[in-house]
Amino acid sequence: MSGSVRVKICGLRRPADVEAASHAGAAYCGFVFFEKSPRHVSVAQARELAISAPPGLAKVALVVNADDATLDEILNSVPLDMLQLHGTETPERVAEVRRRYGLPVMKAVGIATAADLPQLDAFGAVADQILVDAKPPAGADRPGGNALAFDWSLIAGRRWAVPWMLAGGLTPDNVALAVQKTGARQVDVSSGVESAPGIKDAAKIAAFVAAVGQ
Numbered sequence: 324m325s326g327s328v329r330v331k332i333c334g335l336r337r338p339a340d341v342e343a344a345s346h347a348g349a350a351y352c353g354f355v356f357f358e359k360s361p362r363h364v365s366v367a368q369a370r371e372l373a374i375s376a377p378p379g380l381a382k383v384a385l386v387v388n389a390d391d392a393t394l395d396e397i398l399n400s401v402p403l404d405m406l407q408l409h410g411t412e413t414p415e416r417v418a419e420v421r422r423r424y425g426l427p428v429m430k431a432v433g434i435a436t437a438a439d440l441p442q443l444d445a446f447g448a449v450a451d452q453i454l455v456d457a458k459p460p461a462g463a464d465r466p467g468g469n470a471l472a473f474d475w476s477l478i479a480g481r482r483w484a485v486p487w488m489l490a491g492g493l494t495p496d497n498v499a500l501a502v503q504k505t506g507a508r509q510v511d512v513s514s515g516v517e518s519a520p521g522i523k524d525a526a527k528i529a530a531f532v533a534a535v536g537q
């Protein structure tokens with residue numbers, strides 16, 4: 324288990340990835356519905372993965388500026404516990420998605436400088452959780468999953484009205500320090516537990532969860 328810090332392993336694509344996340348002691352697993360990502364899964368793939376997830380492993384759908392038709396299609400097929408909005412959704416859209424689907428919504432906010440911090444308060448007022456991630460580099464073709472960390476001192480000691488998760492460039496080697504510096508009680512990882520983009524590595528997943536628990 325990961326002590327009292329909860330771990331989300333994102334970008335799972337194979338049943339063996341779900342098994343690895345569960346076996347390691349992760350609290351959440353994430354499925355990416357974003358075609359430009361090497362971690363993208365179809366609705367049918369996600370359904371198979373979600374059905375294979377054991378009780379106790381919360382299933383999160385990551386979407387980027389998804390419209391209602393897209394969310395309807397996902398939620399009509401895939402048993403899910405949470406929606407992760409990882410695009411440029413507004414606070415109004417976050418509130419609308421919560422109302423329409425009745426699932427907890429986690430809103431991702433990209434951080435590069437102190438000027439980005441007020442967004443965390445804005446989304447903390449409407450979302451069920453906030454995901455504090457690195458802002459993507461200029462020219463990136465995806466808004467997350469870029470193996471990029473931000474300056475953790477920007478959020479050291481800060482708290483918001485809702486639970487939050489730390490993301491961005493976390494690895495088995497740096498996650499313990501990230502938790503120590505930020506006080507995070509939840510962490511999210513994708514690239515840092517892969518052997519190649521989109522290919523999860525069971526040994527790295529186990530090492531990541533173990534490192535969080537140390």
Ligand SMILES: O=C(O)c1ccccc1N[C@@H]1O[C@H](COP(=O)(O)O)[C@@H](O)[C@H]1O
Nearest residue numbers: 333360467468470490491492512513514
């Ligand atoms: O993982 C992706 O490909 C992805 C695509 C689009 C939006 C978000 C994505 N991933 C999320 O980004 C953060 C950080 O990822 P990493 O550990 O730095 O690779 C994490 O929340 C992922 O869920």
